[in-house]
Amino acid sequence: DEWETKALQSFKKTGDEYFEKVTSGDSVIYRYMAPLITGQSCLACHASQGYKLGDIRGGISVNTPYHMDACMKANLKKIVIAYVLIFLIGLFAILYFNSALSRHRTEMEAKNKKIEEVGRAKDKFFSIVAHDLKTPAANIKHLSERLKTDFDELSEEERKSYIDMLFESAKTHNNLLNELLDLSRLRTGSISYTPERLNIRVLADTVLEQTKLQALQKHITQINEVDDCFAKGDNNMVTAVLRNLVVNAIKFTHPEGRVTIRARYDRNNVIVSVTDTGIGIPEETTRIIFDPVHKKSTPGTANESGSGLGLLLCKEFVERNGGKIRLESEVGSGTTFFFTLPADA
Numbered sequence: 001d002e003w004e005t006k007a008l009q010s011f012k013k014t015g016d017e018y019f020e021k022v023t024s025g026d027s028v029i030y031r032y033m034a035p036l037i038t039g040q041s042c043l044a045c046h047a048s049q050g051y052k053l054g055d056i057r058g059g060i061s062v063n064t065p066y067h068m069d070a071c072m073k074a075n076l077k078k079i080v081i082a083y084v085l086i087f088l089i090g091l092f093a094i095l096y097f098n099s100a101l102s103r104h105r106t107e108m109e110a111k112n113k114k115i116e117e118v119g120r121a122k123d124k125f126f127s128i129v130a131h132d133l134k135t136p137a138a139n140i141k142h143l144s145e146r147l148k149t150d151f152d153e154l155s156e157e158e159r160k161s162y163i164d165m166l167f168e169s170a171k172t173h174n175n176l177l178n179e180l181l182d183l184s185r186l187r188t189g190s191i192s193y194t195p196e197r198l199n200i201r202v203l204a205d206t207v208l209e210q211t212k213l214q215a216l217q218k219h220i221t222q223i224n225e226v227d228d229c230f231a232k233g234d235n236n237m238v239t240a241v242l243r244n245l246v247v248n249a250i251k252f253t254h255p256e257g258r259v260t261i262r263a264r265y266d267r268n269n270v271i272v273s274v275t276d277t278g279i280g281i282p283e284e285t286t287r288i289i290f291d292p293v294h295k296k297s298t299p300g301t302a303n304e305s306g307s308g309l310g311l312l313l314c315k316e317f318v319e320r321n322g323g324k325i326r327l328e329s330e331v332g333s334g335t336t337f338f339f340t341l342p343a344d345a
Helices: 002-011 038-048 067-150 156-189 199-208 212-217 237-249 310-320
Strands: 018-024 027-037 058-066 197-200 223-224 229-234 258-266 268-277 325-330 334-342
Touching: 002 018, 002 027, 002 258, 067 156, 156 310, 156 325, 197 199, 197 237, 199 212, 199 223, 199 237, 212 223, 212 237, 229 237, 229 268, 229 334, 237 258, 237 268, 237 310, 237 334, 310 334
Parallel strands: 223 258
Antiparallel strands: 018 027, 027 058, 197 229, 258 268, 268 334, 325 334
16 A cells, blocks of 8 residues: 555665554554565575565565554553652652661760760869868878977867867768769679668668767757658668768758658658758759769758768669659758658568
């Protein structure tokens, strides 16, 4: 037909396949013709007829309804959708990993900042401790030198005064070293933790007996209001906490005051409290009182000295026993320290 003639003629010029979309009446068809090219196998039969290798000897045509093009478009649509999905998944993966990387970077920066803060806090803490150690050591050196060089010139009253000051400085120095040692052993795990069933009333009696002399010197009344109340904890650690809190209470209570120990069950815990009728603690101090960076030793009502590490040790010991410590205070009316322990009823 006319189209095939046109296709065959095109082979003479280009030698390429020929295709076209053709309208025939109300229908559209896709027409395609491929050239028939003489190959080596053709020459076995057709060489005598004048065929030569590479000659175009005709063509084969195919007619296809054009709706196949719609099928191709549908396939193309599927391919496009698939590539869009792949692109979106890839974009989501990139955004997700970028977000994760950003979070990781932020976390690392926060951790590095925290490490730097801890490092600065430790430096400040040790600077304070070094100063605290230096002061009584300097006093011991000065007082002992004075006693050594001027002993004969000093009156009996002056000698006694120097010896008393020397004893207090040595005691302060020794207490600070012991508290630092306890803190170091606790943080390095050198202090053994041996939980057992504790009778808080018995512990309170023991601690009040140990601190009886200090209370008598200031005419302070000590009261044990604990009934039989049982908790689980390390006996040495809990006793040390209770003793530190009672000593602190005596230290900051005026003569004729009171120090009271109480305990009660609260769900699965025992809440132990030590209440005094002392001078109280300012609100701005209560917020930082357990912070080692702001460690500060305040003289007691009878000018008693201290290291300022006692409350830090209490916090560490209480937390090692699975509890928490806090305080309530009102300036001029007294302070109550509370700490919790797991109940063992």
